[in-house]
Amino acid sequence: MNTAICVTPFEDMRLTMPNNKIVIKLGGGLITDKSQYKLVREERIMSVCKVISKLKKNEDSVILVHGAGSFGHLEAKKWHLSTGHNIEIIDEQRLAVKNVRNDMMELNNYVLKYLKEFEIEGISHPPSKWANGLGPQFKGDISKLGDEKKDTVQVTFGDVVDVHNEKEFGILSGDDIMVRVCKEIPGITHCIFLLGDTEGLLTRPPNEEGSELITLWSKEQKITGKHESSQDVTGGIFLKAESASKIAQNVANVWMIDGRKPERITELVQTGNTIGTKVI
Template sequence: MAAKVVMKLGGGLITDKSSFKAPKKEIIDSICKEISKIISNGHTVILIHGAGSFGHLLAKEWSLAGGMNPEISEQQREAVIRVRSDMIELCGYVTNSLNLHGIKCEVFPPSDWAVGTGSNFNGDLAIFEKVPKGTVPVSFGDVVIVGGEAEFGILSGDDLMARISLELSSVSHCVFLLGDVDGMMDMPPNVEGSKLIPIWRAGESVETAHNSEQDVTGGIELKAARASQISRGVNEVWFINGNHPERISQLIEEGTTIGTKILG
């Protein structure tokens, strides 16, 4: 049976978050190669990616997540333009790699079609189902318009994942690809002796080494919350190590893999 997979490439997976605009091209290529294999096997993929060092550093510097601050509004508006441009640039690394692996794609920047932040943002999600068969729709976390005096805010890729996974028809798998960790851990992953949690349920604690100096959208805590929300409508919701993209195909074909399955 053909799978319909909504997949997110974490920003920390495809970029070096500690260095401004530093893509991890080999990682991107390895994932896109696996996506090509998945598509060739008759499955459908919708792709979302994070911002990493192409968005979080500048957004943090100018407090874009909090909306317009009259004292620095001119600099913030310039930063909004730069972040949107930088996100298109990062997306280009992903789409170019998809193209090199024989996959056509269409890009839908949220700043073009979404209004508002959080999981209640407004936007026509049907665009993700209107692409030709075999084409991968691609979107990402972005700076979007919001109502009122705030003027702008950051729409997280995790919120995109939740809405797309739950509102599009027949989604069978939702996969969050993480960087340098196999899934949810029983201790922060940088602590010696930490172990993989194979099944995580809503309400259980989330151990994290979340770096608020770099991440402006909530880190693993938001991912866990959105994944739990998604699991109420999608049976297979997983956190998987993106450095091992072959595990995505293993999950689709065998029903399990190394990672954490999320239950609501």
Template sequence: MEGGLRKVVLKLGGGLLTNKKGLCSPNIEAIQQSAKTISELIYNGCKIALVHGAGSFGHARAKTWKLSEGKLDQKFHPVDNICSQLEAVNQVRKDMKKLNQILTNELDSLGVQYNVFHPHEWAKGFGPNFEGKLDFLDSDVMSIVHGDVVDDEKQGFGILSGDDLMFRIASEWGDVKSCVFALADCDGIMTHPPENPESKLIPEWSPKMGFGSEHDADHDVTGGIAYKAIRASEISKNNGNQTEVWFVDGRRSERVFDACMGNLTLGTKIL
């Protein structure tokens, strides 16, 4: 169908695209750089399915209102003119559309064609077995999805993470050559948290190796690096040698480019 195009699933982490401190604070420089890398990949023959995270456009509000736990009976104090969980759900959805718009504006400026599919409009449930058809991947242009608050039959609503979207897309799209997670603040999976001076890159990782680094529980409501790595290893296991799975520093555009193109690069290869 795609006549020689290289299928790539790329995730731009929310921590890469946004500033952690502050609410709904975009990292414009990182967004512009990422858009340019995507444009170059398409020019070099890649067909991309793009996933992006939430960062400061989602995690803080989701944590305050306990959105990952679904509809709760407890009382919440109003914050930023939001008085209920349902209002918070709607606000996070709006905020995610806003972040997505900032990214797509940059893609527009580079002439990149794409279609956006906001998960709360087509998906239900969360985790890797969420409900929702991925037939939009057959589009002739790049498909874009993102982490989102989605409806759920059992608990009313919940958070569908970008990592679960990565897993399903990479597993179901077919003939995916590269699956790349572009991280915010490290070279890949590290022996210790990135801020630790003794932290070193783990060039290859498998689940039996465990973790030396901890995710930022103050911000991340979707499981952090450990959850990403487990999902990534499941992609590698399901797809076998067909798909190379990488964690790379998203601030280094040449590494993102090389990982997507199947070139050797600096990062963590997921086994």
């Protein structure tokens, strides 16, 4: 006797729903100590990679972007790389460009190392090799970051890139790369900024009394923050908020959460909510 199998609409939806496609930004202040040259926080990288491995086992897709932290900002600040060509110090600047690019590859290798510990192959895409120009309008083929293969993660980062005008070079922020990835790669379901010293956007700087978490934020709301210009050459929390706002035009789930507690990534993906700031 033939037995009919009844599939409910809900079960059928589960069978046909696409997997999550998640873009994660590892903040430079999360994975390095920005005040000390090339001091990496390996345990934080490892804990995030552990969560990524769980996402991959759930057949979710992950694209990883990381910041520079003390592997890029301090040297870039010293030689004014963000402002481009300066004839008075151009020889030192060109040497610094090479050094920062090498330092960024070194930091990137830490990320690849810990992905590999969880049996994930990180495919690295250094922007100095494929991008030119600054801001989210930079030129470069983003599509390569959308390649999806089992047990692999596409990885890129903020970097010193060539600029095809009188500036010669400049700093391409990982936040600007995030904007382009989330705009041009189809099917992104989540964009998550992992912060290094706070649970999300706050009403005041995290070390000030009375500072409270903003759980829902849009660009119409003013934020008060502190930009450590001595350590950061790209814009800090203000650029992150601006970038997240742009991304929210295309992606439904845009969040800023505490990267020191990466289990909140899993909670967010599984339940749709966590402790942090949702950007709309």
